[in-house]
Amino acid sequence: MVRILIVGGGVTGALCAHMIRRHLPTKVQCQIVVWEKSRGIGGRMSLSKAPEFKECSAELGAQYITRHSKYLESHKEFYKDLLDSNVIHSFKGEIDGFRGDNDTNFVCTNGLSSIVKHFFGKSFVEMCPNQRLESLRLVSDDSWSVWEASTTAGHHDHFDAVILTMPIPQILSIEGVKDKLDVDNVKDLESAQYSSRFAVGLFYNKAVLSEYSWAARYVGDSDIIRYIAMDHEKRGIPKSKTSSVVVHTSVPFAKSHLEEDAAAVGSKVVDELKRIIPGLPEPDYVKFHKWRYSQVTQSTATYGSLVCHSKPLLIVAGDGFTHSNFDGCVESALSIEQHITEFVKCGVN
Template structure:
């Protein structure tokens, strides 16, 4: 079997792993590395510090499909709905813009359940806290180094992390990029924001009627959600969880500050917007340096092939657009680029 490494256990990486398994069956041994302590990427779901509270989606909040994508990606939506991973978003979201023929979905078990579904379907070997630092071409294989030390050899590598992290990789990547490819990657830009989760006790009353709300009268806060209500229903005996996302300008303004210094500013503004909130049991703050793609690779090709043999391919929302369907499009594009190269490819011997 060919050994394929996918770097990044977010939506694109997990779906790439799943599609490769379904297309090539037992011809590939798929390995997924991620530098984080959990799978999900920007579709992460954080466990509460206390078991008496609900978990929190600190990244993506729900999935919105245009009518066209809902049709072209019908098989993916049908699979997730059938598995119980997705359900129609039925709670009120103040400020959500209606779209002709579009559909909105939520995840009863949190957004990371989408990624975990595709990882499970892929049968891939998942290794967390594996931070890739360098790639070296070794004949017909790639030697991939980790920050913690050591390296492994693979027949193909797929990079799905944010583009600035791709460009930081040491080794042979830099000299393999053409001038045009470097220019295309250099134009990619991301928005940045902070996310806050407030975990409350079971008897807490938040005093709001909505499940989520887009905020228009604040330079700091853009979005607030009662996460358990957004998902349809809370588990008995668990308290509510409030998720707060800052605006992009606020995130950019404070990007280089420690999140511990920014958290009080967000809480102060939240208190102004919702003065009736009770005291939470605990609070978690997360900085999304790479929140959403603002400028994608020109013409949105879905992927970028750095080398045909041994295959080195980049994918992710930066090569398409920054939502569920953009990641699906990218994963399909990566599959098309790799499938012919990997069929019957001689393994590296490991």
């Protein structure tokens, strides 16, 4: 039995699981285990719900996926799969201020986390939430070698291969990872840079009708708010009894308040939203979230992924090696195909 651990329950992790499952020979028995530090899966595509009326939801992270013309051919199988499975559909509303006339935007009625669930579901993984990886240790003797993975809660397990898909600063903080990298690799990984944002979700236990033509808007006249979405309209949810509004801050504002409490910063964001949209009703519930690693502003020089150790296999992957969108995550996942194929061909040990 080959045991593979994927750390990170976001879209890159789901796509990596998909790549592994479709390339493993049928005769190879493989268990794919996923450790996710949060309660649910999705990563930056996660869906938030109001605690007292859970039928109301909002996307506080990624808002839609954009199929760039550059990847029309190379990634068409992934988009076709999602479209044929009715996971995604074309964005029907208006995005005021969107710059990408030749690109196509897609949304998920049930939230972009549906994409993550779709690929994990096809990969027959064992999902383990609330598992935060703390360290990796190589355990070996003359005939075999495996990775011993340990969580912050003290759980230990052994795997023939490990794939890390979190933001690169989190990867480098795991005990035992830097030990498997040379100086140039460490410098390359440390060169990756991310922007930060605060997100605020306003939840209404009633329908809130928008007076605007847009379902989402990029704001150009505020130092605090960069993006607003009427979330149910954006996702194309027909005549819902509940509704939600999502707000993302500007990068400079988030940078200047990054170490402050998310709720305290969020109250400033809500005040600014009321200025931009006067007459907006008081929400029934408000959720504040800090995205310390929101989008990649500078990726690594190594493209796609990096093999830190070949036997047993240790790979680091994610949008830090490409760019922060669905296509970037696909590119990173595609880059592990050859390594997984070679891993299987050469045998576990």
